[in-house]
Amino acid sequence: MIILLLTSLAIAPVWSDSIHWDYDGAESPENWGKLSDKFKLCELGKTQSPINIKNLSIGSPANIEFDYRSTPLEVVNNGHSIQVNYAKGSTVTIDGEKYALLQFHFHSPSEHQINAQPAPMELHLVHSRIPKNGETNSANQLAVLGVMLEQGVANPLIAEVWKNIPAAGTTKKVSTSLINAINLLPKSKSYFSYDGSLTTPPCSEGVKWKVFTQPLTISPEQIATFTKLYPNDARPVQRLNERMVELHL
Numbered sequence: 727m728i729i730l731l732l733t734s735l736a737i738a739p740v741w742s743d744s745i746h747w748d749y750d751g752a753e754s755p756e757n758w759g760k761l762s763d764k765f766k767l768c769e770l771g772k773t774q775s776p777i778n779i780k781n782l783s784i785g786s787p788a789n790i791e792f793d794y795r796s797t798p799l800e801v802v803n804n805g806h807s808i809q810v811n812y813a814k815g816s817t818v819t820i821d822g823e824k825y826a827l828l829q830f831h832f833h834s835p836s837e838h839q840i841n842a843q844p845a846p847m848e849l850h851l852v853h854s855r856i857p858k859n860g861e862t863n864s865a866n867q868l869a870v871l872g873v874m875l876e877q878g879v880a881n882p883l884i885a886e887v888w889k890n891i892p893a894a895g896t897t898k899k900v901s902t903s904l905i906n907a908i909n910l911l912p913k914s915k916s917y918f919s920y921d922g923s924l925t926t927p928p929c930s931e932g933v934k935w936k937v938f939t940q941p942l943t944i945s946p947e948q949i950a951t952f953t954k955l956y957p958n959d960a961r962p963v964q965r966l967n968e969r970m971v972e973l974h975l
């Protein structure tokens with residue numbers, strides 16, 4: 727008897743960077759700015775991320791509206807982290823500006839610190855601003871929502887992602903598994919905000935950071951699954967310089 731196995735699994739290479747960088751050795755974060763002219767901001771930028779969150783001022787009331795939809799699971803093991811790509815159509819509105827959710831990914835330990843305290847992991851939800859009607863100059867403005875992941879109860883969505891981690895350099899699509907990133911947000915929607923950068927090369931600035939004050943929990947086993955693959959994929963905290971961090975309650 728012949729059994730035909732219909733699988734919804736697709737494997738494709740994801741290596742695209744031509745310039746290699748890393749978290750340790752000669753290509754570690756201290757040297758990112760020297761690896762390429764395109765990475766200069768990593769060394770010379772004045773509004774870099776992540777930061778130690780402290781010396782807060784109270785900002786306007788928390789104002790993020792979520793319109794996240796379910797998406798077929800697509801997990802990328804990109805050699806620096808585990809990333810989940812998001813289908814078009816999920817948005818957030820932050821202070822009246824609309825952003826599309828592109829992907830989320832993980833760091834261990836956390837990149838941001840709150841009063842000099844890191845968490846075991848951090849989740850980043852990456853969004854790109856949707857241009858308004860008639861707007862022409864809308865160069866790739868990003869907003870990243872950060873969620874600190876503390877040790878505790880396991881997270882079911884992260885369990886589903888971890889079950890489907892492909893080999894390094896590949897992508898796995900599981901069209902039978904629908905996930906919704908709304909399940910990766912803490913109950914309290916209070917957050918810290920500041921203007922920063924990408925935390926990986928090319929360290930582009932002009933990124934609107936919103937880091938939730940309340941962490942989400944992830945089990946010790948779930949942390950171990952990730953750190954076995956990526957024991958350290960966190961850029962060290964950067965100088966705050968003239969920037970303000972605001973707390974939005």
Ligand SMILES: [Zn+2]
Binds near residue numbers: 832833
């Ligand atoms: Zn990140």
